[in-house]
Amino acid sequence: MNVELRRAVVLVSGGLDSATILAIARDAGFRLYALSFDYGQRHRFELEAAHRVCEAAQVERHITVPLDLRAFGGSALTDDIAVPKDRSESEMSDGIPITYVPARNTIFLSVALGWAEVIGAMDLFIGVNAVDYSGYPDCRPEFIAAFERLANLATKAGVEGAKKWTVHAPLVSLTKADIIRRGLTLGVDYALTHSCYDPDSQGRSCGHCDSCQLRLKGFAEAGLTDPATYVL
């Protein structure tokens, strides 16, 4: 198979990590098929960032699948629960955060698998990270390996094809500073990304939620200034 023609489905939230994996997948020679979810988020800035990031990465196609999990309850990102602010690192790493979406990465990868099957891709990219999200079972390499095994049993392509599924998680063991450095060498414009769980009405980041804190710390450790706009 011609390397230039290989397609990959890339999960894109619009955050820093997903912008980086788009660049990594592109650099590896894949044609990019970007997949985002509209899962009843409280704000639209994330989806707008996903659109910008995909445009910058020159993806072949970007689809947003509506997946409303509000019927479940159970997460600050899908319910009307206050987003926690200014938590210490030990608080952040202690247990499952309120922002957790149940079985999130399993659901996202499953839908990615479905689309990939339709377009003839055998490669999926996901920006999970086991360093900053050590409390999330579905951000670990063991989870990724188990999903890859499942994919090879779940699909015609995996069972009968010459090629097997690969789930790429290139950020899994990187620190946020490493991720940022890697992205910058690949030309990622992080000003396009959005990470905040609780932006103001103009989309400016709060600077205090877990996601903002991790991001700011990453830029600081890399000796750089975050180009995102924060509420003063």
Next chain:
Amino acid sequence: MNVELRRAVVLVSGGLDSATILAIARDAGFRLYALSFDYGQRHRFELEAAHRVCEAAQVERHITVPLDLRAFGGSALTDDIAVPKDRSESEMSDGIPITYVPARNTIFLSVALGWAEVIGAMDLFIGVNAVDYSGYPDCRPEFIAAFERLANLATKAGVEGAKKWTVHAPLVSLTKADIIRRGLTLGVDYALTHSCYDPDSQGRSCGHCDSCQLRLKGFAEAGLTDPATYVL
């Protein structure tokens, strides 16, 4: 853990198989949490049947998650492609049918996993069948086992809990006639179910699509009359 209090998430399409697994799960002592999907089907009769079937099985709760996969293309159930009629058994078992939804069972089980995590269930029921759907990779016992393994790595409950996830697929090796006989001993009213891929405007079954043919053959083999209403 008290057996009476155990909860199970049961995937319910409104067809014959899902009505049977609801009865089996109930008979096994589970409190039933039924999950259906509105994935852009061409007709609403399936969802109406799911509602009737859940009511008859006295489920604790029934939710329908909207999951529009039309952005993918690739299936007669989600696109405007003609449903094949009057195919022979060898035609039906030859390759992936046009009615195939890519990665369908992986996606359905993933969402079931998410809901189960929220309500504290560790048991999922799915009506897959490897006899009539031998061409579907995600209807085989190996797939079910791989999903169970994934669930135990993907969730807090699976990683840390005393109990592991169980994916029940009680119909996997039964013929359609066996399924019907099993359901009838448990009091299932198959008149409530809907199987046809191509009903008329009043919801009457066509009698000629793959699903109708399998169903009619099952009732015939069980020496029974199908209570569904067919177009004359």
